[in-house]
Amino acid sequence: MxxxxxxxxxxxxxxxxxxxxxxxxxxxxxxxxxxxxxxxxxxxxxxxxxxxxxxxxxxxxxxxxxxxxxxxxxxxxxxxxxxxRRKRLMNQFQTERDTIESYLSTPNEAQSDFDKSLKALPAVRKKVFVLNRLHGFSYKEIAAELNISDRTVEKHISLALKQLRRMLTLFSFL
Known part of the structure; x- marks a missing residue:
């Protein structure tokens, strides 16, 4: 054979x-x-x-x-x-992260806008974002903590960044 x-x-x-x-x-x-x-x-x-x-x-x-x-x-x-694809996504994350960090580094009004935007996120998306961006957890750690896949964590972060960016841009026009 x-x-x-x-x-x-x-x-x-x-x-x-x-x-x-x-x-x-x-x-x-x-x-x-x-x-x-x-x-x-x-x-x-x-x-x-x-x-x-x-x-x-x-x-x-x-x-x-x-x-x-x-x-x-x-x-x-x-x-x-x-x-x-991952490289493009990481560049997009970095751009969105820079936008959010610029709001965080400015005085109270921007912080207030950010807090409002963060509260508007769906519960799981907010938790994933807070664990990653504010507490420094890795995607793997978050996935293990919440019993979801790494890809789901990645998707939540992406959606949270998009939503926060949109809302923060909206607040800047008001």
Missing amino acids: DLIHQIINSDKLAFEQTFLHWQSRVYYYFIGRTRDEDFAEELTQMTFIKLWEYREGLSTEHDFDTQLFRIARTVMIDAIREKE
């Missing part, structure tokens, strides 16, 4: 041997494109995870290496897009 059939049939030994044989080639493929050793290592691991997860979708009509590097390319594109 050839390698592709073995992997399709969930042969863990064949997969392990495949990993050992192809790991360095996939890693150097990523190094050549990203110039980032840590990122290349992460992408290599993700490639073999995807290979195992989607093993039933492998084709016996195409060469294994062609399929493996197609998976690798897709993993890299997805990871770069995700990195860029």
